[in-house]
Amino acid sequence: NAGVMQNPRHLVRRRGQEARLRCSPMKGHSHVYWYRQLPEEGLKFMVYLQKENIIDESGMPKERFSAEFPKEGPSILRIQQVVRGDSAAYFCASSPEAIDEQFFGPGTRLTVL
């Protein structure tokens, strides 16, 4: 059973461009979470999705950030008009049930020039 997959692993964008981060959860997992890790900090929760629904987006910045988890295909975290402060590692996790262990992907490291 393949683990959580994220791509790309590294992404470089110039200020003002869009970044799209993809996450394929483990097989059989319908719960997906996105976390952001800034340099020298722990992970901060951004959003929790369950197939086609956003369950909790309390950690997501109100502007420029959006997330989806369509019926088919990976979950997407989209950042519009990126700024230097968006440079971070973005981790996706999935779980089989709502209250359960979360399995983490390898992360996407976004660098904004």
Place this chain on the structure above:
Amino acid sequence: AQSVTQPDIHITVSEGASLELRCNYSYGATPYLFWYVQSPGQGLQLLLKYFSGDTLVQGIKGFEAEFKRSQSSFNLRKPSVHWSDAAEYFCAVGAMEYGNKLVFGAGTILRVKS
């Protein structure tokens, strides 16, 4: 608000010595707890978890942790550290009452001296 504190930013131990990494949490609900390990440039690997039951939890790689409700702590221990244990360790806490999001501590970087 929920919070998780890992008081030690860096810890250095000699190979073969024992290890204890501290984690304290502040939660207004019954928590479930995790310890994850992260190597540089990598994702997070689960070491162990506590949901309920026996408060002493065994994990992978010889790690264990003890949940102490009265102290709001979930400290990670290992009796004999190996050089390959050098990494960053994160304590994370969740609670059903707050949805499924995990709140992470800032992490403890472990260095192992040979």
